[in-house]
Amino acid sequence: MDISRLIDPLNEPQRQAVCTDSQHTLVLAGAGSGKTRVLTHRIAYLVETGQASSFGVLAVTFTNKAAKEMRSRIESLMMQPPKGMWVGTFHSLAHRLLKTHYVEAKLPEQFQVLDSDDQLRLVKRIVKDLNLDDTKWQPKSAQWFINGQKDEGKRFKHIPPSSDFHEQGMLKIYEQYELICQQTGVVDFAELLLRAHELWLNNPEVLKHYQERFRHVLVDEYQDINSIQYAWLRVLCGENANLMVVGDDDQSIYGWRGAKVENILRFSEDFPKVETVKLEQNYRSSGHILKAANAVIDNNSGRLGKELWTDDEDGETIRLYAAYNEHDEARFIADDIDGQSDEFNEMAILYRSNAQSRVIEEHLIRMSIPYRIFGGHRFYDRLEIKNAMCYLRMMLNRHDDTAMERIINLPVRGIGNKSIDTMRIFARDQGISFWQAASQIVEHKILPNRACSAIEGFLTLINDIDSQSDEMNLAEITDFIIKQSNLIAHHQKEKGEKGRTRVENLKELVSAAASFINESDNSDLSEFVSQASLDAGDNQADTHEQAVSLMTLHSAKGLEFDRVYLAGLEEQLFPHKMSMDDPDGLQEERRLCYVGITRARKHLCISYAESRRLYGNEQFNASSRFIREIPNEHLQEIRLNSQVSRPVMFTETPKEIMSDSGFQLGQDVNHPVFGRGVILSCEGIGTNARVEVQFIESTKWLMLQFAKLEAV
């Protein structure tokens, strides 16, 4: 067996990771250090050396895109599809398990996945049904509460009763929510993981089967793992599995939705005999860019400690543009892009929050630069697509209340809110499904004639579509549905651009169905519907068209571009004001900045605006502390026609300022009046040096000279 092609292209640490004999391996892989390569080569190596059968390998990722990519790279390395190997996201693997073991998981065979949209809808209804004030218990935060609990592995019954009035309400909502989900057979995203975890805990024989099967488990983006995912993994791996996790603590940017970096630290404690491999050679960015990234992230505390290096030349320095306002900034970027000869596909404009994109778009349009915005709504989340999917769901299951409520009067067929309310109450009182309620109301003429015949029209429509589409394949059914239901006609009537894109999207759905048949060799309606809720539907597919990418820093993770523009590096915006007062939040912002910088291969341009109009009022924010954390020698300030050296305020990096004060950023300190605190940032030198300290109650700027701070 010739495995040299798997080994030769690797550098030393990569090889060490790929060929390790350790049972548990933690690969700390910096940005651009080849982590996917390690993962895929490792899998191919295991299979080709006979240490594992592809049947016994499970590889888990966070996004479908990553899973797809991994699968295809494994396939091309092994020169054949990895038969029987499980490669997928946590959610899709959990879904698969639950589908297979639906009985043990106490789910109906045709359970459906509830996406966040439907989930919110359901929570809204519950809040209303419980007669709770929806300003005090906002459905959004109730949804957040529920998901947060589930992410921690906690069901209603696990949470002790609270004395807090507000939390009592939340718990009531949670309880009711669990009940309805179970009754109607729907499972939300967090529930998929929770159930899959419980499935194993409650069914040792099922667990044993998978433990014996999956001798090798590999995890990508390990720093993003949350508690329930961690628990799930741990149970699966048991005592005997070989586990390799790959991640980068410096790129953990999803703490706010439950990801726990600490799981990286815990790894060595929870699993015995862990071998740690660090991948620190970066193959992506040129020297200045990389050194700047290192300098920024160096201000974080509690890191596992990695320092990226490159063989590459220093390359271009990072350009820094101080704009007057956000329009000047956007105009500058558009101008600059216009003057480059690079391909548009190789350029990206990254920003902290979506609100920033509009001004940039305006100026790109003005310069006729093609662009593509990433993020925003997923294909399958679009209104028209969801509606069509709900028709499909009705084919599968007439008692899918969520789906039925959505489409019963869409397109409008004369069933008003009042009729729907009556039906809902009827259904609830009788303990029957929406569909059954509708049938009975028609049968017993409970509502006025006009309403009854409208409802009857809906019932027969669904039944007719179902019976007539009996012999059709998935794509044909989809096509049939959007026509029979009048959805197409309905959107065609919509005026303007909107209607047209909606019609196009519906047609796109038909081709999505067609390619689903081809790709997965499957024409099963239920599979298609699940896949739709678990898959983003690959946002924008027309990558062959040259266009500049616009996206938030979060969505940029995992991508790389020759030329990157980081816009809006201002205090309050980046670091964002919602996060900057909390030390952990600030560190996460800094990691986000690190992610941003390391997206660039050759050119990086950072900009900030001295004034910015946000939500109607003009703000004057200081430039971001992150800019100041980049050592001078990597930066070059640009003005339009002349090059100006950096202003005085940039001459010292925070590190330098702090070094002669005896304190460090992130250090715990004690203040005679304010008590315990943490140093967040600093500015000025000598007698002017000030530090920003986060105390328990507040955040304060203190002159180092006068404040009697002592290190703790």
Add this chain to the structure above:
DNA sequence: CCGGGTAACATTTTT
């Protein structure tokens, strides 16, 4: 049932 008026809102997002 539509569409206008208005009040509330505005990190980050995958599954």
Add this chain to the structure above:
DNA sequence: TGTTACCCGG
């Protein structure tokens, strides 16, 4: 300030 969700009048 721009968007969006929701309410009410025609």
